[in-house]
Amino acid sequence: xxxxxxxxxxxxxxxxxxxxxxxxxxxxxxxxxxxxxxxxxxxxxxxxxxxxxxxxxxxxxxxxxxxxxxxxxxxxxxxxxxxxxxxxxxxxxxxxxxxxxxxxxxxxxxxxxxxxxxxxxxxxxxxxxxxxxxxxxxxxxxxxxxxxxxxxxxxxxxxxxxxxxxxxxxxxxxxxxxxxxxxxxxxxxxxxxxxxxxxxxxxxxxxxxxxxxxxxxxxxxxxxxxxxxxxxx
Amino acid sequence: xxxxxxxxxxxxxxxxxxxxxxxxxxxxxxxxxxxxxxxxxxxxxxxxxxxxxxxxxxxxxxxxxxxxxxxxxxxxxxxxxxxxxxxxxxxxxxxxxxxxxxxxxxxxxxxxxxxxxxxxxxxxxxxxxxxxxxxxxxxxxxxxxxxxxxxxxxxxxxxxxxxxxxxxxxxxxxxxxxxxxxxxxxxxxxxxxxxx
Numbered sequence: 308x309x310x311x312x313x314x315x316x317x318x319x320x321x322x323x324x325x326x327x328x329x330x331x332x333x334x335x336x337x338x339x340x341x342x343x344x345x346x347x348x349x350x351x352x353x354x355x356x357x358x359x360x361x362x363x364x365x366x367x368x369x370x371x372x373x374x375x376x377x378x379x380x381x382x383x384x385x386x387x388x389x390x391x392x393x394x395x396x397x398x399x400x401x402x403x404x405x406x407x408x409x410x411x412x413x414x415x416x417x418x419x420x421x422x423x424x425x426x427x428x429x430x431x432x433x434x435x436x437x438x439x440x441x442x443x444x445x446x447x448x449x450x451x452x453x454x455x456x457x458x459x460x461x462x463x464x465x466x467x468x469x470x471x472x473x474x475x476x477x478x479x480x481x482x483x484x485x486x487x488x489x490x491x492x493x494x495x496x497x498x499x500x501x502x503x504x505x506x507x508x509x510x511x512x513x514x515x516x517x518x519x520x521x522x523x524x525x526x527x528x529x530x531x532x533x534x535x536x537x538x539x540x
Numbered sequence: 541x542x543x544x545x546x547x548x549x550x551x552x553x554x555x556x557x558x559x560x561x562x563x564x565x566x567x568x569x570x571x572x573x574x575x576x577x578x579x580x581x582x583x584x585x586x587x588x589x590x591x592x593x594x595x596x597x598x599x600x601x602x603x604x605x606x607x608x609x610x611x612x613x614x615x616x617x618x619x620x621x622x623x624x625x626x627x628x629x630x631x632x633x634x635x636x637x638x639x640x641x642x643x644x645x646x647x648x649x650x651x652x653x654x655x656x657x658x659x660x661x662x663x664x665x666x667x668x669x670x671x672x673x674x675x676x677x678x679x680x681x682x683x684x685x686x687x688x689x690x691x692x693x694x695x696x697x698x699x700x701x702x703x704x705x706x707x708x709x710x711x712x713x714x715x716x717x718x719x720x721x722x723x724x725x726x727x728x729x730x731x732x733x734x735x736x
Contacts, residue, residue: 357571357712361656364564408624412617420613435663438616442656444568512562513727516720520713528708 352469353476353519355526358444362436363477364515370492373481375429377474379418379437381467384446386414388466391454398455407450408441415440445473480518484509546677549670553681555729559657560689561722563664566657570690571712580694583652584687588680590630590652591661594623595679598662599672619662627652657686689726693719 352358359380366372390410391398398406419437422430430437440446449469454462485491488510490498508514559565566587573579598619606612631649634642652658661682665675696718705714 358568360571361564361567361660364567405624408620409617412620416613416616419616434667435660438663439565439656439660441616441620442659508724511727512564513720513724515564516716516723520709520716520720523716524706524708524713527710527713 351472351476351526352445352448353473355530357523358448359446359473360519362439362443363473363480364512364519365436366433367477367481367484367515367518368488368510369432369494370478370481370485371494372429372432373477374474375422375426376433376436377470377477379415379422379440380443380445380473381470382418383411383414383440384449384466384470384473385463386466387411387446387450388454388462389459391450392457392459392462395455403455404451407447407455411446411450412441445469476522480515480522484514484518488514544674546673549674550677550681551732553678554685554688555726556732558685558689558723558726559661559682560686561719561726563660565660566655566686569652569655570686570693571715574690574694574715575697577691577694577698580690581687584683584690586649586652587655587657587686588683590623590627590649591658591683591686592676592680594619594626594658595661595665595675595682596672597622597626599665599670599675602666615663615666616659619659623652623658623662657682689722693722696722 353360353363362376362380366376387407387410391407394406394410415438418440419430422433422437449466453465457465482492486497487506488508490496490500490503490505506514509518553559557563560567560570569583573583601618601622602612602615606615606618627649631642634649661679665678670678693715697715700714700718709717
């Protein structure tokens with residue numbers, strides 16, 4: 308009984324990364340290099356695979372926060388993919404999850420400390436969400452599904468592409484939420500208050516959910532997905 | 541932060557500062573399991589239990605081990621290790637002593653390790669410098685609030701199976717919009733109590 312379960316689990320792990328809980332298409336199987344165009348567009352981690360959306364929703368109330376968070380994720384995915392790949396031949400299969408988490412956490416701690424030292428205001432604004440990159444499905448998913456079975460340079464490119472895809476989506480959501488919510492960008496008033504009344508809802512929680520919902524719908528619409536039937540979750 | 545009573549924190553964590561609808565934590569597993577009310581309840585029960593317990597353990601580890609040793613920068617890695625170890629332990633324990641509970645809860649336990657809400661609650665606890673009882677109340681309330689949100693939305697998504705959703709919105713997109721509307725409804729509780 309217990310053995311059955313374990314082999315089932317192992318098979319599932321072999322096919323898709325353990326953390327790809329909501330992986331919908333064949334995007335997580337790690338075959339081939341995810342090129343830049345693919346990472347940013349076709350298999351975009353946030354908008355198409357719907358991974359790592361906790362932080363995509365939480366920090367996008369201002370464009371500046373979104374950009375810093377995107378940079379953080381690029382740094383962590385590139386770094387962790389590189390080191391997971393470098394160590395892939397000496398990592399015992401059984402403890403690879405722990406090894407991956409340790410590597411990812413190291414990079415997150417480095418970024419967090421740098422942010423605290425040089426950019427204290429931003430660090431306070433992002434709060435726990437920098438630390439939560441550790442449980443971000445994108446980082447873990449790429450380490451597990453791609454870096455573990457590919458050469459370091461290729462793994463780095465893959466990490467960069469996925470990180471940039473995430474950063475791009477965050478920047479777009481952050482842009483619209485700050486623009487609609489405050490009428491400004493980077494804290495500078497862009498839309499004149501004489502004709503635009505800032506819609507507070509956009510920078511509050513509901514605006515984040517609805518904004519991301521519409522962004523995913525636009526992605527679906529442009530890529531022609533979901534045309535035939537709505538089988539995705 | 542010492543003046544707020546744990547009871548207030550409990551209420552606030554469920555309604556005004558709902559961990560899913562106001563802090564966006566636990567979205568990953570939320571989208572995966574919020575299609576059936578039964579599954580949502582099962583995972584919710586597991587989350588409440590693990591969240592309350594790991595918050596208490598992490599409080600102890602942070603204030604009794606990490607702070608005296610001056611190693612607070614290791615909090616992320618230590619918290620994750622505590623959560624993973626705890627979930628593993630509970631899984632073995634439940635499997636040994638109650639097979640029935642194991643079958644009801646078992647499949648959800650591994651999902652919880654990667655649920656960012658669990659780690660998030662521990663991190664919020666440190667950032668807001670809660671006392672021990674405040675932390676436990678926050679952990680428990682956070683779990684209850686998460687369960688409440690996920691069960692409500694699972695109910696809506698079950699009903700939505702019968703409606704004709706425009707093509708591009710099918711699946712995740714409409715779920716996000718519904719969650720947004722739910723978050724708006726929960727904003728009605730704002731002003732009751734507030735913790736930050």
